[in-house]
């Protein structure tokens with residue numbers, strides 16, 4: 411199966427600058443033969459207004475509409491889309507384009523944060539804290555370019571969660587009410603990544619046509635992957651973060667689409683994070699190449 415890399419150059423979803431530079435750095439001198447598409451954020455002044463709970467919403471929606479169209483086109487060409495971010499708000503477009511195409515998908519959100527805020531629970535108003543709730547059909551303002559279907563929370567799984575945030579209780583309440591499954595970093599440390607991937611994929615594949623994988627690099631410990639916008643200590647080892655993809659291999663036919671997000675080259679040291687991001691991408695490229703459709 412052919413793969414297309416879609417560069418989603420956007421950092422409007424976070425107050426930290428630099429994630430918009432991630433995709434260019436990612437493909438620079440990276441010897442891949444895949445098709446490349448790109449979307450660039452509009453040149454606006456970022457909102458830093460504390461009262462603003464919808465920071466840069468209009469520009470993000472404009473960006474995501476364009477990205478949605480490019481991912482849709484990629485799927486129509488029968489290519490496997492790898493969307494490289496960019497902050498995680500870009501996944502609203504990539505994931506919804508995938509479910510539009512396949513109609514009924516599960517999702518694995520591999521992330522140290524739940525990204526499950528609503529406009530009611532968010533304290534910062536940074537939209538990269540809201541995308542997973544948006545693709546479960548909440549925060550409708552963020553998906554006006556999409557007329558359904560949405561991801562069913564019962565086939566939505568967060569893997570690697572460990573963030574301690576001020577509004578954690580409110581966010582976790584929404585997750586619980588919606589029926590999303592959460593496996594924490596502690597669960598991975600206790601049970602091993604293989605068991606957790608098996609459990610997560612059982613939930614995401616049950617009665618669905620496939621699974622989207624959204625891989626946020628901040629799930630990895632910031633000591634080995636510092637090149638992200640929001641660092642969460644006590645994360646996964648480099649080995650665990652690569653094993654995650656290895657463990658997905660038995661399910662390769664089920665995997666429809668991928669994001670690799672939150673690479674921020676301004677925070678990286680000696681290209682450590684860049685190298686891991688490319689290794690993750692290489693693993694998926696190999697996996698999909700072995701699949702002849």
Ligand SMILES: [Mn+2]
Pocket residue numbers: 498521523525538626672
């Ligand atoms: Mn995220």
